[in-house]
Amino acid sequence: MRLKLDLQFFADAEEKTEKATPKKREDERNKGKxxxxxxxxxxxxxxxxxxxxxxxxxxxxxxxxxxxxxxxxxxxxxxxxxxxxxxxxxxxxxxxxxxxxxxxxxxxxxxxxxxxxxxxxxxxxxxxxxxxxxxxxxxxxxxxxxxxxxxxxxxxxxxxxxxxxxxxxxxxxxxxxxxxxxxxxxxxxxxxxxxxxxxxxxxxxxxxxxxxxxxxxxxxxxxxxxIKMSKKDVKDEHKNMEGDPLIKSKRKERQREIATRRMMSEVPSADVVITNPTHYAIAVKYDETSAAAPFIVAKGAHQIALKIKDVAKANHVVTVENRPLAKELYDTIEIGDEIPEAFYKAVAEILAYVYRLEKKV
Incomplete structure (x- = not known):
């Protein structure tokens, strides 16, 4: 009984019952058909x-x-x-x-x-x-x-x-x-x-x-x-156009890895890393020659946050715990963006503390 159902399934999949897709029509036209x-x-x-x-x-x-x-x-x-x-x-x-x-x-x-x-x-x-x-x-x-x-x-x-x-x-x-x-x-x-x-x-x-x-x-x-297509043909064409889901997920994972490595390379240049401390980590840098306000060079949650803190520690970047500020910065600001005016005072106090700590002022 199971074999019969399987055979029926494959027969239905191969039967050309679907109208040709626009891509199929274009391919046939390019062939002169x-x-x-x-x-x-x-x-x-x-x-x-x-x-x-x-x-x-x-x-x-x-x-x-x-x-x-x-x-x-x-x-x-x-x-x-x-x-x-x-x-x-x-x-x-x-x-x-x-x-x-x-x-x-x-x-x-x-x-x-x-x-x-x-x-x-x-x-x-x-x-x-x-x-x-x-x-x-x-x-x-x-x-x-x-x-x-x-x-x-x-x-x-x-x-x-x-x-x-x-x-x-x-x-x-x-x-x-x-x-x-x-x-x-x-x-x-x-x-x-x-x-x-x-x-x-x-x-x-x-x-x-x-x-x-x-x-x-x-x-x-x-x-x-x-030029009618079977359901399998339509599915295969969709896969070819959109990419196989497994390959697509691997590609996205690879892109995330590259983006993470690029972000991590900016952490050593940060002035301070503001943490949650276990959930979030935001690396902040202030360079008055290139930006009017401090800006985010890296941010992450959970495992990425731990990596940011490890890189900061390895490169002697000061880490400051401020749970509400870390959460707000993570939710509202993207990497490369300047700190909004609403956070100027809180960030300025942390940077002043870091500068005093490093005897920069």
């Missing part, structure tokens, strides 16, 4: 590219016609040489770059906009690092027969059906005009096909954008499920 739908990028790209073709179509047609005419009226008569070939290639390259520049510019902007809309600004080289797990055949087989692979298959079939139906619908609308193409000029026929193509492209892009929204919702759901 984010909720992202590639269909959103494709939809943005298609839509804006077809729109730019609609806007700049005549501009691109004119430049292509100019290049065609120039080729068969000028280039065809040039002598074949290295210089002439270089010039033809350079001019053709510049002309093609001019034709494609609007489409390429919009494609880059659309791609950046689609990514920024989904995940914001993110630059990381982590996904580019070589990882043997990416070429592991066993892992690859698991991915092929996974739930995600099934979802991707259904999504691809849905895209084919949607886009196929839209394409057929657009062609069906313009079927009569297509039948009459034999009576049109080549220029009008090309213009008609260009118009129909743009309509089909924009309609398909809108349909794909609709599907991409659904895909993005699924990708976010799948991402959130994959």
């Amino acid at each position: 984010v909720a992202k739908s590639q269909d959103v990028n494709t939809a943005f790209l298609l839509f804006f590219c077809f729109m730019i073709l609609f806007v700049f179509g005549s501009f691109m047609l004119n430049h292509m016609m100019a290049l065609y005419q120039h080729t068969f009226t000028e280039y065809i008569h040039w002598d074949l040489s290295i210089n002439s070939v270089n010039q033809v290639m350079m001019e053709a390259f510049i002309e093609m770059a001019t034709i494609l520049a609007p489409v390429m510019t919009v494609a880059i902007i659309a791609g950046l906009a689609a990514n920024f809309t989904q995940i914001g600004f993110l630059f990381t080289t982590e996904p580019l690092k070589f990882d043997l797990k990416k070429i592991d055949p066993i892992q690859g087989t698991k991915k092929v027969f996974s739930t995600r692979a099934l979802v991707e298959l259904l999504k691809s079939l849905l895209k084919i059906v949607f886009i196929g139906a839209i394409t057929f619908f657009v062609i069906w609308i313009f079927k009569d005009d297509m039948m009459m193409l034999a009576f049109k000029t080549p220029e009008n026929a090309i213009g008609f096909f260009g118009e129909v193509t743009i309509i089909m492209g924009v309609a398909a892009a809108i349909a794909l954008l609709f599907l991409s929204v659904l895909d993005y919702v699924y990708q976010r759901y799948d991402f959130e499920k994959n």
Whole structure:
């Protein structure tokens, strides 16, 4: 029975039921793992590219016609040489770059906009690092027969059906005009096909954008499920962030030891140590060149108080017993602080006694 309970405890501890912490999300983001739908990028790209073709179509047609005419009226008569070939290639390259520049510019902007809309600004080289797990055949087989692979298959079939139906619908609308193409000029026929193509492209892009929204919702759901943490993971992360309690306590103890040693090193320079005598010890120093009033160089209770008195005795620092004053000074003043005005008279009397004792006055 006990074994069964232990197994149940470990199973519950390892089960990923907790939402990912902000640190976990940040770590995953730094690795390039984010909720992202590639269909959103494709939809943005298609839509804006077809729109730019609609806007700049005549501009691109004119430049292509100019290049065609120039080729068969000028280039065809040039002598074949290295210089002439270089010039033809350079001019053709510049002309093609001019034709494609609007489409390429919009494609880059659309791609950046689609990514920024989904995940914001993110630059990381982590996904580019070589990882043997990416070429592991066993892992690859698991991915092929996974739930995600099934979802991707259904999504691809849905895209084919949607886009196929839209394409057929657009062609069906313009079927009569297509039948009459034999009576049109080549220029009008090309213009008609260009118009129909743009309509089909924009309609398909809108349909794909609709599907991409659904895909993005699924990708976010799948991402959130994959980055879930077990209770043990949350506890371990908290330990890593805050530090193991045992190590943390040892670190604090070490810091206290260092602070105590530093404080003890100041006791030999004190003028007097005021004691309780068994509970408190406060080392007081007066240096009129550095402070306007006496100040505390060390204080402690119980064991630390005994150490202060031992150091004072070893260095011939006078110890004076004043129980109420020692208690008040310990409770109200920190190390390095000057004595408040309320204690001036009591401390001055003790310092005067010490100076007389040491024959300083």
